Amino acid sequence: MEMNIEAIVKQVLAEMQGTPGATVAPKQAGVIPKTSKAAMLTALENYEIKEFPIPELGDDDILVKVEGCGVCGTDAHEFKRDPFGLIPLVLGHEGTGEIVKMGKNVKKDSAGKPLTIGDKVVTCMIFKDNPDITMFDLNKQNVGGADVYGLLPDDDIHLNGWFADYLVIRGGSTVFNVSDLDLESRILIEPSAVLIHAVERAKSTGILRFNSRVAVQGCGPIGLICIAILKTMGVQNIVAIDGEQKRLDFAKELGASATVNFKDFQGIEALTDGVKAAFGGYLADFAFQCTGSPIAHANIYKFIRNGGGLCELGFFINGGDATINPHFDICSKEITTVGSWVYTLRDYATTFDFLKGAKAIGLPIHKLITHKFPLSQINEAHITNLKMEGLKIAIINE
Ligand SMILES: NC(=O)c1ccc[n+]([C@@H]2O[C@H](COP(=O)([O-])OP(=O)(O)OC[C@H]3O[C@@H](n4cnc5c(N)ncnc54)[C@H](O)[C@@H]3O)[C@@H](O)[C@H]2O)c1
Ligand SMILES: [Zn+2]
Numbered sequence: 001m002e003m004n005i006e007a008i009v010k011q012v013l014a015e016m017q018g019t020p021g022a023t024v025a026p027k028q029a030g031v032i033p034k035t036s037k038a039a040m041l042t043a044l045e046n047y048e049i050k051e052f053p054i055p056e057l058g059d060d061d062i063l064v065k066v067e068g069c070g071v072c073g074t075d076a077h078e079f080k081r082d083p084f085g086l087i088p089l090v091l092g093h094e095g096t097g098e099i100v101k102m103g104k105n106v107k108k109d110s111a112g113k114p115l116t117i118g119d120k121v122v123t124c125m126i127f128k129d130n131p132d133i134t135m136f137d138l139n140k141q142n143v144g145g146a147d148v149y150g151l152l153p154d155d156d157i158h159l160n161g162w163f164a165d166y167l168v169i170r171g172g173s174t175v176f177n178v179s180d181l182d183l184e185s186r187i188l189i190e191p192s193a194v195l196i197h198a199v200e201r202a203k204s205t206g207i208l209r210f211n212s213r214v215a216v217q218g219c220g221p222i223g224l225i226c227i228a229i230l231k232t233m234g235v236q237n238i239v240a241i242d243g244e245q246k247r248l249d250f251a252k253e254l255g256a257s258a259t260v261n262f263k264d265f266q267g268i269e270a271l272t273d274g275v276k277a278a279f280g281g282y283l284a285d286f287a288f289q290c291t292g293s294p295i296a297h298a299n300i301y302k303f304i305r306n307g308g309g310l311c312e313l314g315f316f317i318n319g320g321d322a323t324i325n326p327h328f329d330i331c332s333k334e335i336t337t338v339g340s341w342v343y344t345l346r347d348y349a350t351t352f353d354f355l356k357g358a359k360a361i362g363l364p365i366h367k368l369i370t371h372k373f374p375l376s377q378i379n380e381a382h383i384t385n386l387k388m389e390g391l392k393i394a395i396i397n398e
Pocket of ligand 1: 194316
């Protein structure tokens, strides 16, 4: 009985701390500094750590203390070339952190889950108003504006990218409460959403089933996450194809049943036989193309059985033309192909489930993050990323 009362008092106290007092707004935890560090890309291949004031929060805004952020291919592109002339800007869109302060109107995340101080969150660059459109929209309805963090410059506060100590999430942005995921899983949300989308596109063909033989070509982060998603879905027969043995070995840890190193084979016929042998004498029912190589695109049709399916997702950017034979590769084989680009908002929710499911069946997806750097070493982090020595490079704040 005594124990019960103690527990009740503790619970009431905890609730009081989490409940906004009528006169105290915005809600706040701990001591928040007046300024925050942010890594601003000020010239090609040059981030500078700058100090910006943390602004007063509006009633709909959220202040997040950043815990970490993945380095993405688009960050590498911007760091090396600045193709759209965006410098100076604060990058980092694969970030996550803890809510330390929020305006009085903030009650729920974009999925309707309650939000409170201490919750771990991520942002998403897809507008919540229209979950069905992807980034590729000619009217640019869903790119730019207040909703985008770590991709575009802003003209005022600069705490709008995750390569920083604090991030200001403005009212109306897409934000998700992901407190039930660990830090590594949260950093992997954005790249994983790309594959959740690709698998959804693949399922739309009606060919990809849990008992399908599935080939995944390319074992960079994209192909590897694809394998982990297939495994988490219950697909048992997955053949991974790459030229890097270390990546192929990791593909096995993430769920591939067999691997094919294309460097062991001379010519496409021998390679096709290699893939067939890896499936125990069968071609693939379905294949995912996860490289940016036009030759790899041309090759993959040979690995697919008559009536099979293909999801091409390896060309986020223009990688040039591929030569295929429409008669042999598509028409006479009756191949169903789908393309996949970025993701929708709905894919985010599925991604959270995938990350939990992967952990539950013991897939070591956290090992995808091969290098961790503090914010002060953001230039080194990007240089390591460009050298392509690891898989996912992440900034982990101290
Ligand atoms: N659809 C999307 O929205 C989307 C999003 C992000 C990335 N991508 C694309 O996905 C691709 C993969 O991304 P990543 O980060 O994993 O890149 P990555 O460069 O780390 O991995 C590519 C892998 O493909 C392998 N490869 C190259 N040529 C091959 C061949 N002929 N046969 C088999 N394997 C071969 C490489 O050895 C490498 O391991 C990129 O081209 C990227 O543009 C697409
Ligand atoms: Zn990304």
